[in-house]
Amino acid sequence: MTITADRIESGELCRAVAALKEQGCRFVTITCVRADSAGAEMLYHFDRELSLSHLRLTVSGDEVPSICGIYAAAFLVENEIQDHFGLCFSGLIPDYRRTLYLQGEDSPPPFRGPSGPAGGQ
Amino acid sequence: MAGTVIPFGPQHPVLPEPLHLNLKIEDEIVISATPAFGYVHRGLEKLADIRDFRQMIQVVERVCGICSMIHALTYCQGLEALMGVEPPPRARFLRVIWSELHRLHSHLLWLGLFADAMGFESLFMQLWKVRERIMDINEATAGNRVILSVNVIGGVRRDLDTGQTGWILSELAEVDKGIKAMGRTILHDYTVQKRTRGKGVLSGKQAMEFGCVGPMLRSCGVAQDMRLLGYAAYCELDFAPVVEQDGDCYARCRVRFAELGQSIDLIRQAIGKLPTGDISVPVKGRPEGEIVARAEQPRGECLYYIKANGGKFLDRLRIRTPTFANIPALTVMLPGIELADVPVVLLSIDPCISCTER
């Protein structure tokens, strides 16, 4: 079973999110998932009258465009992803610079690296 | 006083949560508020890497003490959907009963803390006195006061006999009486109204833009309630979301107060319709695929994203708790209010920081 999500490129993310806002969608959250290769996959969840719609974005580098300018509420979850995955959101306000939960540069981002029991220890 | 910075939290007697706010105030009016987190971050999502998916039930219960049962419920419902398991009807009704008991005790706890935030100590004590009956029901039926640990994939772990359901109903009648005795104070007392009316106002449009959930949304005219999705046995029970229009602290207080009565009613309905039969079905195999599960917690919508690969451990477990969605709204609610109203407005979102940080 997989979630039906519209696949988008990072260039068109902001436009797609703004279009959803136009339709009156409530921003739910962003989920970041480790991809098999070095990159990560972002899922943007939106709710409209109890039904969810999703956007799927594959990130290859470290940089992701921030959607804070459209949904200000995204600042918290984007900062969290910066802490956990070591990604960098461009245009994020306020930017805690990986100190939302953790100590910043001291520790490597916990969700980086291979999954499974070996990666967890 | 011009330009004083008041450090608020993470250990502040009026704020029961480890959240830090730097409040810049002028003549006791808040100019800006910057939140800081990270005091109780435990990395529970990461724990999914080394605990198998069944053990994770007990882990997600500990995301938040107050909504523990509904966390486990959301997680189990997600996995059930992934594994194609249908819990038996009796289990679905029992899940509603425990969910609503959780909502009752959480809202009573919140109302008490809210009263304490505005210096109404006797109301706080009184509400917690009533809450104690709910905690007793929890302990007698599930074994624990707070972390009920009743959910498994495929059903529930404990059953209720007729003696217990009868006792729950009689206790609930007492709780109902206790709540009604407090109703006029909470809804009509002059000092309470003075402290809550027109404080921390959020319009429906703003609340939607800031992604607010639960009572925060319902207090400003948006009838959003995840229970309408009909999970567990909610599809067979009769209820309508409580909605208020004003969007201030008083409206949030009214919503949560009205939900107390609604929860009692739902438990009565569920006990009345409780079907006979098994409380769980055996579950074999391992989950595979990805899914989003949602449920309504006392604080609002809770979202679980589960990605499994057919192995013992989950690929990714993402938990979006209701407080996490409600905190951004604080950045627009706090500036412009009096310092004395900061605890009231802050508590009106029913913050749960251990939820937020996981």
Place this chain on the structure above:
Amino acid sequence: MFMIPVVLKNLFSRCATRPYPQSPRQLFVGSRGQLVNDVEKCILCGTCARTCPSQCLTVRRKEGLWEYEPFACVFCGVCVEACPTGSLAQLSQWRPAVRERERVVLKVEVKSQESGVKSEK
């Protein structure tokens, strides 16, 4: 002012609190309290250790030891339900408060009547 009848009623009725150590609360039958192991029935299969979410149980088959760390235990009762022989049980009493960290080590001899119990600190 609507609070006056409520507080006056409190003044003239029994208080809701108890002086705790002198008058403890009545126990509920189903409370999840202390975890005990009946060494007579234990077969050291290790199911409890495998299912335990907090990993507070260790079974050492070779030495014939069943080890339990009450301070890591979350009293969820999963091990009790998983136990194939019913040797594990949860009492409705809570563990009393103690000053030092304890570790319970039980000597189990499978298929034999002899067994010794000792508690190490």
Place this chain on the structure above:
Amino acid sequence: MMQTAALALAVPCAAILLGGLLSGIDRRLTARLQSRQGPPLSQPFLDVIKLMAKERMVTNPWQAFSPVASLGAAAFALVFFALQGDLLVILFVHMVGGVFLVLGAMASPSPYSQTASQRELWQMLSCETLLFLIAGALYLTTGSFRLSELSALPEPLLYRLPLLFAAFFFALTVKMRKSPFDLAGCHHAHQELVRGVFTEYVGPYLGLLEIAHWLDIVLYLAICSLFWATSTPAMILLPLAAFLAVIMLDNVAARLTWRWMLGWGWGAAFVLSALNLSWLKG
């Protein structure tokens, strides 16, 4: 002379005992109103003794001096009261104690006690103006500020000053630091300013401030008794009733803000007092 000296010693001691006992009654009664058991009546004394036994810690000399000055002023005011002195002098001496409390709170850079000392100043201003209006009323009725004149009155002052008594009740609630006016430091630190003006005090100095607070309450209750100075039982019952009424009010109201206190609370009290004074004159 000897008699005066003995009185100067006995009055503060008796007032400390009475104030501590009242505080004990307050805590016990509040607990019962909230369906709790509450501490024994001796608890306030035990608390203060424990505070006295703790290490002395201050951030600067003002913090050490202010509690002593505050306690001294409160004790002097009570002695003058026992000597049936001039009410104006008593009020001035009492005010000095309040000023030192504020000075002590302002001496530390803590934003909590700084903000609370601002609020305390507003509270002092509103309470003291009302007390001076009472002194004025005393003068208008007896032609003197001396307390000794009061017992000679044919009927209790309360008959002639009912509105002023209501205003005094407002001041008493503020002084006792009870809801709805526990703004600058309440009894339990569940407030946005933690314990307000007391936040930065620990150990013996906090103990001294606690005793000074008891003495303040005793003085206020003594002033309350002036409203019925013609009979001894009434002199005890009236303050006691006022004291219990404040505790009751504390348990049926939320804390309001200082803006409300200055606008509505003090405004209403002042209007009531002025009204009362005007008909006294006419």
